[in-house]
Amino acid sequence: MQIATVPLEDRFVRLEPFTEDLRETMKAALDCDPAAWEIMVASAYGAHFEGWWGAALKAMGAGTRIAYAVRRLSDGAVVGTTSLYEIHPAYRRCEIGSTFYRPEARGGPVNPACKRLLLGHAFDAGAVRVEIITDAVNAQSQAAIRKLGAKAEGVLRKHKTTWTGRARDTAMFAVIDDDWPEVRDGLDRRLAAFG
Known part of the structure; x- marks a missing residue:
């Protein structure tokens, strides 16, 4: 498994790997x-x-x-961040996480895209295997992950320990290669409904 650090794009979002050119844009977003x-385990707002x-x-x-800026294509605004991380080529697994979207980008096509x-x-x-994990107290995130399939x-x-020092219980979810065709088709149907 060799995951390339390249931009990813569909009709809703463009995921741009972090570069120094994105620093101030990300900070503002x-x-x-x-x-x-x-x-969150780590905080990225303010100081x-x-x-x-x-x-x-x-x-x-x-x-x-691979950390990405999430650019919403409808207006070109950077509305958050997400990552492929804990990349383990020998085990052919990684995680999706370190995800944060601005409030106005939640609930629409950005996350499923x-x-x-x-x-x-x-x-x-x-x-x-691709894992998606979240804080066990975050019911909204868990519902969104289940909705993905x-x-x-x-x-x-x-x-894990959050940046505030709280010992965090982690709700673990995964999509394996056997699941992927069904999950992919479900996501494609969801995204098609956005017009």
């Missing part, structure tokens, strides 16, 4: 909704941005993460 950041940005670029340099692009990119590169695999207790 993520500097909102502090309450949503409270349950937290520089450390978060540096960690993302470092992981990209190590080949364990991003997930369709990321899952397709990973499976086309030879992945056999990912299978719930349980809760990992005290799996």
